Amino acid sequence: DVKVTQSSRYLVKRTGEKVFLECVQDMDHENMFWYRQDPGLGLRLIYFSYDVKMKEKGDIPEGYSVSREKKERFSLILESASTNQTSMYLCASSNRVRQPQHFGDGTRLSIL
Amino acid sequence: QKEVEQDPGPLSVPEGAIVSLNCTYSNSAFQYFMWYRQYSRKGPELLMYTYSSGNKEDGRFTAQVDKSSKYISLFIRDSQPSDSATYLCAMSEGAGTALIFGKGTTLSVSS
Numbered sequence: 168d169v170k171v172t173q174s175s176r177y178l179v180k181r182t183g184e185k186v187f188l189e190c191v192q193d194m195d196h197e198n199m200f201w202y203r204q205d206p207g208l209g210l211r212l213i214y215f216s217y218d219v220k221m222k223e224k225g226d227i228p229e230g231y232s233v234s235r236e237k238k239e240r241f242s243l244i245l246e247s248a249s250t251n252q253t254s255m256y257l258c259a260s261s262n263r264v265r266q267p268q269h270f271g272d273g274t275r276l277s278i279l
Numbered sequence: 280q281k282e283v284e285q286d287p288g289p290l291s292v293p294e295g296a297i298v299s300l301n302c303t304y305s306n307s308a309f310q311y312f313m314w315y316r317q318y319s320r321k322g323p324e325l326l327m328y329t330y331s332s333g334n335k336e337d338g339r340f341t342a343q344v345d346k347s348s349k350y351i352s353l354f355i356r357d358s359q360p361s362d363s364a365t366y367l368c369a370m371s372e373g374a375g376t377a378l379i380f381g382k383g384t385t386l387s388v389s390s
Binding site: 225 | 311313315320321322323324325328367369374377378380381382383
């Protein structure tokens with residue numbers, strides 16, 4: 168079974184902090200994705216990566232950056248956390264030539 | 280016009296009922312269609328995956344895609360309380376590309 172592991176289930180940070188969310192997949196997938204999920208807004212794509220050191224902006228990249236130094240690991244960085252970034256963050260991965268995406272269990276991030 | 284529309288519910292049914300969940304979409308280039316199930320405080324779990332038009336069955340679950348009408352459905356037969364969750368439809372134009380999600384339908388099955 169595909170396993171996508173997100174480093175923290177719950178995280179509380181303060182405004183202005185730099186926040187790192189980590190995601191690791193064990194299926195040698197080329198593609199990795201970061202989404203945020205908010206009530207009434209659904210899942211929105213923040214960033215994705217098709218290969219090591221490659222990144223592409225999604226629909227809502229403002230205030231975020233990403234890093235993919237190794238194939239299995241994709242990090243989401245909140246450069247200076249703000250309260251409107253309080254959300255559920257979901258990481259996913261997929262094979263290059265076919266769907267579907269497989270998700271981790273999410274990190275529920277609260278910015279105070 | 281939103282790309283993918285999904286009725287948020289909530290939908291409440293008694294145990295054993297047949298459940299129909301639906302999504303409509305506007306982008307005729309979508310070829311890959313998925314249904315995910317999401318329990319509270321968990322990530323989405325892949326339930327069904329279909330390419331192009333047609334039906335796919337897996338146990339109590341049947342996924343249908345009608346590309347001419349831009350309409351997809353998920354049917355759950357003999358629904359169980361353990362089916363209570365939020366169901367998300369998702370679709371994409373090509374393999375490995377980003378998914379476009381519906382906002383999810385919350386289903387509650389009572390015993």
